[in-house]
Amino acid sequence: MNCHFVHTHLLFYLDQEISPGEKEGLETHLGQCSSCKSLMEKIKPVYEQAGEPVSPSDGFFERLSSLPPGEKYPVRHSLHFISFVRRIAAVILFMLASTSLTLLYTSGQKQPTQYAGEEPFFERYFHELDEELADNDYYFLTATH
Amino acid sequence: MQAPGELIHALQQGDEKAYATLVKTYGQMVYSTAFGFFNNRTDAEDLTQEVFLEAFHSINKFRGDSSVSTWLYRITVNKSINQLKKNKKREQLSGSLIPGGERTMWGHAKSPDAISENLERRHILHTAMDTLPELQKTAFILHKYDGLPYKEIAQVMNTSLSSVESLIHRAKINLQKKLIHYYTT
Numbered sequence: 031m032n033c034h035f036v037h038t039h040l041l042f043y044l045d046q047e048i049s050p051g052e053k054e055g056l057e058t059h060l061g062q063c064s065s066c067k068s069l070m071e072k073i074k075p076v077y078e079q080a081g082e083p084v085s086p087s088d089g090f091f092e093r094l095s096s097l098p099p100g101e102k103y104p105v106r107h108s109l110h111f112i113s114f115v116r117r118i119a120a121v122i123l124f125m126l127a128s129t130s131l132t133l134l135y136t137s138g139q140k141q142p143t144q145y146a147g148e149e150p151f152f153e154r155y156f157h158e159l160d161e162e163l164a165d166n167d168y169y170f171l172t173a174t175h
Numbered sequence: 176m177q178a179p180g181e182l183i184h185a186l187q188q189g190d191e192k193a194y195a196t197l198v199k200t201y202g203q204m205v206y207s208t209a210f211g212f213f214n215n216r217t218d219a220e221d222l223t224q225e226v227f228l229e230a231f232h233s234i235n236k237f238r239g240d241s242s243v244s245t246w247l248y249r250i251t252v253n254k255s256i257n258q259l260k261k262n263k264k265r266e267q268l269s270g271s272l273i274p275g276g277e278r279t280m281w282g283h284a285k286s287p288d289a290i291s292e293n294l295e296r297r298h299i300l301h302t303a304m305d306t307l308p309e310l311q312k313t314a315f316i317l318h319k320y321d322g323l324p325y326k327e328i329a330q331v332m333n334t335s336l337s338s339v340e341s342l343i344h345r346a347k348i349n350l351q352k353k354l355i356h357y358y359t360t
């Protein structure tokens with residue numbers, strides 16, 4: 031065993047993923063090589079931090095479970111705001127469109143079919159906006175439930 | 176404790192008590208995973224909130240093909256990675272404006288402000304973990320922070336058992352290199 035072996039098997043030694051023979055050889059080397067011994071002494075406590083129990087602030091889970099779930103839930107303010115604005119805009123556009131269509135029908139000067147082309151535009155606009163918002167929540171793993 | 180199937184059914188009926196049970200049963204699990212990704216309480220708590228909110232909103236899409244925990248792990252991993260990407264983008268935009276060199280790789284770890292030795296050690300580990308490719312990091316966190324068996328990690332990550340073995344092996348090799356580099360230079 032040499033320094034190179036220690037450098038390439040350090041974490042596997044700590045995780046007990048090397049053979050008993052390798053373990054013995056590595057430990058013998060640590061007894062003879064002060065730089066490897068010192069390295070092991072530094073890295074061991076650092077690596078042991080992985081998976082140390084962690085806890086949130088006091089009462090976090092209680093707060094989380096007592097909050098009413100649903101739209102009022104206080105997360106993602108920005109996205110909720112966008113979606114709110116989008117809905118308001120959709121309502122206004124719908125009202126404008128229906129009012130103008132009604133006027134056209136009642137005046138009887140023009141056929142509303144001439145204006146039917148307008149609707150897909152708005153639909154397309156909101157569809158694109160939807161896609162844009164969805165892109166922000168890009169999922170790298172396929173979400174099969 | 177409620178059986179997972181009953182819990183899901185109750186949630187699908189809009190039962191708010193079931194939501195509380197979901198949080199109580201799986202809250203720590205989600206929080207630990209999120210903490211593995213962020214290494215700080217605030218971000219881990221924010222993410223945990225988002226995970227349960229999403230779970231609640233998409234509960235009707237849950238068909239029981241996977242276990243509740245696998246489903247929640249998947250939401251947690253996806254959200255964590257997306258959030259880290261956003262954070263990285265933000266850091267890239269503002270990084271040059273932040274004084275004090277905090278953006279250098281080990282900058283914070285070597286600062287004298289570390290509250291305790293363990294906090295500093297954890298920071299060193301996470302700085303090294305942050306350099307891992309996404310999939311290696313995910314597999315490593317699910318393995319080390321959640322103690323999941325490889326088979327379950329494969330289910331969460333939608334991949335094969337051998338891929339998980341390889342990801343974790345490579346993650347350890349990369350971490351080892353980073354840590355040795357940190358302590359020998």
Ligand SMILES: [Zn+2]
Nearest residue numbers: 032033063066
């Ligand atoms: Zn040596």
